[in-house]
Amino acid sequence: MxxxxxxxxxxxxxxxxAETESTFDEPSCLASNIQFWYDIYTKYDQSDGLIIDxxxxxxxxxxxxxxxxxxxxxxxxxxxxxxxxxxxxIKVRLIRGIKSRFEAGVKNYLxxxxxxxxxxxxxxxxxxxxxxxxxxxxxxxxxxxxxxxKGLWQVMPSTARMYGFNPKKLMDPTYNTKAGLAVLSDxxxxxGSWPLALxxxxxxxxxxxxxxxxxxxxxxxxxxSEYKGSRFGTSSRNFYASFLAVLRILKERDxx
Numbered sequence: 001m002x003x004x005x006x007x008x009x010x011x012x013x014x015x016x017x018a019e020t021e022s023t024f025d026e027p028s029c030l031a032s033n034i035q036f037w038y039d040i041y042t043k044y045d046q047s048d049g050l051i052i053d054x055x056x057x058x059x060x061x062x063x064x065x066x067x068x069x070x071x072x073x074x075x076x077x078x079x080x081x082x083x084x085x086x087x088x089x090i091k092v093r094l095i096r097g098i099k100s101r102f103e104a105g106v107k108n109y110l111x112x113x114x115x116x117x118x119x120x121x122x123x124x125x126x127x128x129x130x131x132x133x134x135x136x137x138x139x140x141x142x143x144x145x146x147x148x149x150k151g152l153w154q155v156m157p158s159t160a161r162m163y164g165f166n167p168k169k170l171m172d173p174t175y176n177t178k179a180g181l182a183v184l185s186d187x188x189x190x191x192g193s194w195p196l197a198l199x200x201x202x203x204x205x206x207x208x209x210x211x212x213x214x215x216x217x218x219x220x221x222x223x224x225s226e227y228k229g230s231r232f233g234t235s236s237r238n239f240y241a242s243f244l245a246v247l248r249i250l251k252e253r254d255x256x
Contacts, residue, residue, distance in 0.1 A: 044097025
């Protein structure tokens with residue numbers, strides 16, 4: 001009886017592992033986008049500006065420009081570049097390399113990894129989810145966005161209140177992690193898909209629900225390529241691809 005129980009538990013564990021692995025496999029439809037973000041994290045740094053088509057679901061580098069450190073010169077260069085492409089009917093987006101910031105984030109990740117993984121485990125979520133702060137904050141516990149998002153998981157104060165968390169405590173890594181995971185858990189429970197749950201972390205749960213309804217599919221690739229929502233821009237379309245790029249990098253380094 002004990003042998004049968006152990007065999008059953010082993011089988012269930014193997015099945016769960018296989019499902020998790022397949023959940024976060026790199027889909028071929030996102031290959032170029034994943035490679036783009038892989039390069040943003042590992043190849044290009046702050047002086048590298050990559051100009052991409054803001055309306056294209058598939059990322060293609062239209063131009064690689066060297067960014068000046070002077071803020072005024074930088075602003076003029078970006079405006080001039082966007083105007084040049086606008087003349088031929090292309091709306092572009094500038095993506096800046098973050099190699100140095102990412103490497104600093106890896107050091108923070110290794111320091112905070114036990115804390116994050118414990119919270120992820122306690123909530124019964126896939127271990128891969130623990131890597132999301134690389135995308136959100138480069139694992140900087142003190143990170144603040146221009147719109148007010150705070151901490152490792154870049155939780156908005158309004159979102160924290162909605163889930164019963166105190167916005168004043170969001171700079172604490174453990175507290176911030178609990179809040180971020182609460183949002184992700186809710187996203188997954190509503191959508192039943194981790195790729196979509198992660199996309200919703202950036203675009204909002206209701207926004208992804210609307211995308212699913214309009215496209216008529218739960219397929220992440222189909223939504224990324226076909227959904228034309230006005231707020232579903234470069235960041236939302238690329239959020240899951242950037243997460244998969246981080247996962248690849250850390251697996252290659254045997255850090256995950």
